[in-house]
Every structure is written in structure tokens, then in C-alpha cells.
Amino acid sequence: MRSFSPAFCTELIELMKWRRDVRHFKPGAVDAGLLRDCLAAFSLSPSVGLSEPWRLVRVNSPGNRLKMLDNFKSSNRDALAGYSGDKATIYAGLKLSGMQEAPVQLAIFCDEETLKGAGLGAKTMPEMRRYSVVTAIMAFWLRARAEGLGVGWVSILDPVRLQRDLAVPESWRLVAYLCIGWPEKDDADKPELEKIGWEVRSPQAPEMIER
Amino acid sequence: MRSFSPAFCTELIELMKWRRDVRHFKPGAVDAGLLRDCLAAFSLSPSVGLSEPWRLVRVNSPGNRLKMLDNFKSSNRDALAGYSGDKATIYAGLKLSGMQEAPVQLAIFCDEETLKGAGLGAKTMPEMRRYSVVTAIMAFWLRARAEGLGVGWVSILDPVRLQRDLAVPESWRLVAYLCIGWPEKDDADKPELEKIGWEVRSPQAPEMIER
Numbered sequence A, B: 001m002r003s004f005s006p007a008f009c010t011e012l013i014e015l016m017k018w019r020r021d022v023r024h025f026k027p028g029a030v031d032a033g034l035l036r037d038c039l040a041a042f043s044l045s046p047s048v049g050l051s052e053p054w055r056l057v058r059v060n061s062p063g064n065r066l067k068m069l070d071n072f073k074s075s076n077r078d079a080l081a082g083y084s085g086d087k088a089t090i091y092a093g094l095k096l097s098g099m100q101e102a103p104v105q106l107a108i109f110c111d112e113e114t115l116k117g118a119g120l121g122a123k124t125m126p127e128m129r130r131y132s133v134v135t136a137i138m139a140f141w142l143r144a145r146a147e148g149l150g151v152g153w154v155s156i157l158d159p160v161r162l163q164r165d166l167a168v169p170e171s172w173r174l175v176a177y178l179c180i181g182w183p184e185k186d187d188a189d190k191p192e193l194e195k196i197g198w199e200v201r202s203p204q205a206p207e208m209i210e211r
Helices: A006-018 A032-043 A062-081 A085-093 A128-146 A159-165 B006-018 B032-043 B062-081 B085-093 B128-146 B159-165
Strands: A054-058 A104-111 A150-154 A172-183 A208-210 B054-058 B104-111 B150-154 B172-183 B208-210
Touching: A006 A128, A006 B006, A006 B032, A006 B128, A032 A054, A032 A128, A032 B006, A054 A128, A062 A085, A062 A104, A062 A159, A104 A128, A128 A150, A128 A172, A128 B006, A128 B128, A159 A172, B006 B128, B032 B054, B032 B128, B054 B128, B062 B085, B062 B104, B062 B159, B104 B128, B128 B150, B128 B172, B159 B172
Parallel strands: A054 B208, A208 B054
Antiparallel strands: A054 A104, A104 A172, A150 A172, B054 B104, B104 B172, B150 B172
């Protein structure tokens, strides 16, 4: 039986603690080989029926970068309008995306109509395909962080508009927009939302209800 | 800057390669402390707006275990009826859940109406709450596997029926049903679906489309 050492387990927990959603990037390209190594985590991830429904779009052209940023800005403005008082003040001061600086930006989609896997495991819960994409993103996230790369997941976006702007097939659905690059600061001990007083984390494992 | 050694990265990749969806369990309880340690991975996972929307139900009573198994059996029968020829033969021979043996079984839900996080990041993409639950499951999965535990994600279930059977709040939505225990075999090199000829994995990192 393959076994992992206690030292590895300790470091794995450290990695999870340190992972963070990174929104502050310093200048510096990401080596193509390193990016590819990290993206290999997708292929090692579970997918329902082995359907591998992830589809990756690298957003590179200045025109498309601008469209993505515009999408974020208007979605963020709308979101801010939904808060008042202290929450509005805090929200307005948050940096919720690194889209202006991150050298690598990936829009990650789920192909809702892939034939791969022949639908196994996705009949009663078709959302399993999207969940498979999410597990792959999490594997990539941990892998990238272990290499010191920062990853930030932007969700303050109109997914339909983004999909139209990037001209991807109709059967694809946006799961995540990832900003990837080298983190500006080494302050990964706490989530930014906790530091700034937006919300607190639970200190321990979630409770289980018994049934 | 916190850094992780090349040796750790290599072992992390090994863990991801070896992870598997486990459906064959041998007898043997899972120590409560070990389970709690692994579940702590939830609290180290990203969640949109720090909403921590995961809700965990441990399904323990023989009556509820039977209801869950019944749900799986009828969903699986329906799924089999959708295949013909070779695919039907292979499907009929697959063991798609360890629900009859796994000592620990957890139904994991997303609280769609949690107030925690004040909706940050989930306005245009409310599915981000469910995706947060999925990232936490993936963190738990890797953590548990590093301890040698097996984890299997069952999705061949009618989620509405399951939710009714477990009498959880209406605002909760099923994300996963996890079977947890000690793996029967040490054959974690390949996905079962690949071994049995259902589907093949891509050998490398997914291609990126440029936009």
C-alpha cells in the first residue's frame, strides 16, 4: 500500500493553510513549462465517468483582456450597489481581482454536452460535470501554490457576457476565471476578507449532523 | 516567502495520481479523531465571500443507510436502462458505490441561503457557493488519501429524494454523497473506469485555446 509520511501530511496542511485567493501580483512572467506542469493537475483530477469536461481558454489579447475587465468592473459596481453602511465602505475598499496585473488569465469552462464518459454518473446530477471541473481547479490551485505561484478565482463576472465575448461554443458554461502570477506579498496567513473584517473563518472542522 | 521543497511537490503529484475514487472497502472503523483531522481540510478551503456554505450530515442509522442504498439502486437501474450493447454489459459489471461497506458515509450539502459572507462574489454566479463546497471536498479527499483512507463520491442518486429522506432544510442542496473507509485493494494506479475499458484518460495537461 502506498503510504505518505507524517512530514508530508504536515506540509500538505501547511500548503492548504497558505493557499489563499491571490489578488495582488507583482510583475514577472510565468514560465510556460511551469504553467504546463501545474495544469497537468487537471488530468490527475477526478471527473464524473472520466468525462474530463474541462475546457481552458487563455485570455491574452489586449482587446479581450479589456472586455473581461469591463465585465468585472460593471458586475462589481452592481454588487457594491447592493450594500449599504459599513459593508458598503468595506466592499468599496476591497481588491477583488488581479485582472489588471496577472500575467496569465484563464477562463475555465465545462462542456455540458461532452460525449466523453458516456454520461456515467451524471444522469440524476448533471451538475457533476461542473463539479468535476471545480475539483480539477482545486488540484491545480494547490499544485500552483506549491510552486509559489498565486492563483485568484474571480466570480464577479456576468458569465453569459463573458462567454459571448470569448466566442466559445454554446454548450460550454463558465466555471471560473483564474488570475495567475507571482504574489506581490507574503501575507498568506489569513484570507484578505478576514483581515479586512468582512467575515471570520470557523476555527475548526465543520460539525456533523447525525441522521 | 513560504516555499515548498521539490520533494514535497513530487509527493503531492504522487498523491494526486494515487487519489482515486474508492468503491471497495475492507472492514475496519475509521478513528473519530482521524476523521475530524481530515475534515479540518474543509475549514482551510476557499469559499466565496468566506461563506463556508458546506453542511455535513453523517448518515449512520440503519434505516437511513437503507434508504440511501435504495435510492442508489433505483437510480443505477434507471441509468443502466439508458445503455445498450457493450456499454450496457460493461455498465452492469461496474461497482459504482461502496455504500454497502463504507463505515463512514457523509451527505454533503450546500446551504444556498446562508447569510455568512453577505453574498460577496455570488451575485452574478450564485453557483459559486456550491463550487466552494466542491473545493472543500477535494481538499478533504486529498487529505484523507494522504492518511491512506479511501474516499468515493457517489452521484448516482436522486438528490431530491435523498434530501427528503434525510429531512434537511429546504435551502440545502445535495452536492456529494461520500463513502469513506479503508481501501480493500492497493490498485490505485489507474481509475477503475479506465481499467475496465469504459473510458480513457488524457495522458497530459489539457490544451489551452488562445483568445
